[in-house]
Amino acid sequence: MRLPSHHRDPLPGTPPEPARPAGASARRRRPGIACLALAGLLGLSACAGGNDATPAAPSSADAAPSSPAPTKSFGTVRVEVSPAADTSMVNPVDPVVVTADGGELTDVTVSAAGSGERVEGELAQDGHEWRSKAPLAFDETYTVDYTARSGDRDSTGQSVFSTVDAAHEADVALNVKDGQTYGVWQVVEFNFSEPVVNKDEVEKAVTVDGAHRDGAFRWYSDRKLRFRPEQPWDPNAKVTVTANILGKDLGNGMIGNGNKTVSFSTGAEQRAFVDNNTKTLVAYVNGKETGRWPVTLGNPDWPSTTGKKVIIEQAASYAFKASSLNLKPGDPHYYPPFDASNVSRLTWSGEFIHQALPSAMPVLGVANVSHGCVGMPPEGAAYIFETFRPGDMVEVVNTDYPQADPDDGYGDWNIPFEHYSDEDWHGNW
CATH class of the missing domain: 2.60.40.3780 (Immunoglobulin-like)
Structure with missing residues (x-):
């Protein structure tokens, strides 16, 4: 299923997006x-x-x-x-x-x-x-x-x-946690509590060391900055991200109120290919095929987006409700609330990999009956949940539907690197 674009509820146990600190109000x-x-x-x-x-x-x-x-x-x-x-x-x-x-x-x-x-x-x-x-x-x-x-x-x-004073303080939060391990396609995101005007100065204040040879920045808004390497991070390596914004003039009188440093590790190179023509998902670890399963994708009214998508978060169980899609009882696409098992989120708007419902099991590998998700047999969904992690790649092809917006999740890898820093460049989304 796909949730509306404005619906960004995190999976259980996932911290909400950073909000402006209480101390940032004027005193x-x-x-x-x-x-x-x-x-x-x-x-x-x-x-x-x-x-x-x-x-x-x-x-x-x-x-x-x-x-x-x-x-x-x-x-x-x-x-x-x-x-x-x-x-x-x-x-x-x-x-x-x-x-x-x-x-x-x-x-x-x-x-x-x-x-x-x-x-x-x-x-x-x-x-x-x-x-x-x-x-x-x-x-x-x-x-x-x-x-x-x-x-x-x-x-x-x-x-x-x-x-x-407090009204002119600004801070920054990162989407990666210190000491955690992520997939080699993890994108680093910086969220500022106040709009940034002096973007060049902020970029100069950010350093990313280790596990890559070249990288670039892209601003998705005055508050959201991302960094990605030209190629995936090196597997099984360490990355240290530092945002030295203490005392930096962000513009409009806003001054950075603290530095931030986070070090994370990368795991093995893990990716999955989902092909709508064959309706299969094939998993690879370090370039070697490790599993192949039949799937069902989004139906003609709720097709799955194409392109490279990075796993955002995961949960053993996650509640799905048709009301999140503005569907009510009586609508032909309505479904009763249920708890999906072995869930890996691909977009904020509501595309997931998860175990298919019992009613969908007979059509796995044959027909598309989901609301945009990748439905899998129990053993396949369990493998992805237990083996893959946030930062691993899932690429969907041949659905004849555009890509998700690159900031609807981490679709940054759909942007050619030479265009990554060009905020006006638009791809197939």
Whole structure:
């Protein structure tokens, strides 16, 4: 059976598609605290103190760090703080830098107003610069307190700024899980919580190492990016995928709020060919035929799509309901709800390999009576379920029906590699 294109229920135990995290909703930003400038006989000023503060524009990881405000000199010591006092929307990857000219810093602390945590940093041996070591938190207000010395006199100062708020955070989720094993035709998908405008910069932030020699990206929407190798992954190998988007400007003021790294393995080369002319499924493992079974495909009103399809997910049992196809009792195509056995999903819209119903057993290898699925005898469906895995290939031919849309599952292998990155290229779907 084929479910409507909008129906994307996962099999039992399969996590739903990534949703925007709860923290991504806008929260009221904490008020900033005015920079204080305390001057003794020595004379010391916080960068951008008082009414001379010049707010810095929001920055990205690839842009120059937040500019300090003009420095004032009262005596021989000048102190600068970056980000400048009262600056908002500071990119958390921009370092906090405190510098002293004409004297030395003796103490610098940077603390978060919300969590109370102190930012780790390092003071140069000559005492002229303090620099933070790690990225800051998002949607946080930070207070910089410092002490500077000239001769035997100490003076103190304070400066406050805030980082990118929750409404401008963006994260990414992958469709592969760390430590899992997939078939050699597995496509890697990146789902962003916010639309991406700076697509080239995001692609540069993604690395895929191991089990392939060449690969390419394809955007299916402003939030969905996929990567596939030119040829299938090497069998029995390891692939590491990294999306370094922390601090990346995705566009529209959205900043990546964290990096993601996933390592998965590939299994044996496993594929199945389904031919409507002979109504058979032939399975291959590492190029060797391992099984051949009669099948039934989609009937003339619900034909099976053609082309290369990758197994998305599997379940020992899965509930099928005609209502998912908008079929009601009395419709000639209606069927009572039933639980299909040994199910391997091929498209989100509802094509599966599964054990055929008892009523279909007599026509296996003879006629097509399904709603788009590949119905198999019990031993054949069990073999595919137990031997094959997500990422393995199932190719259907000779149904005289177009391919499924490439993002209705993982039909990326129906796109010639030289056209893969061209979002406007359209095949037989």
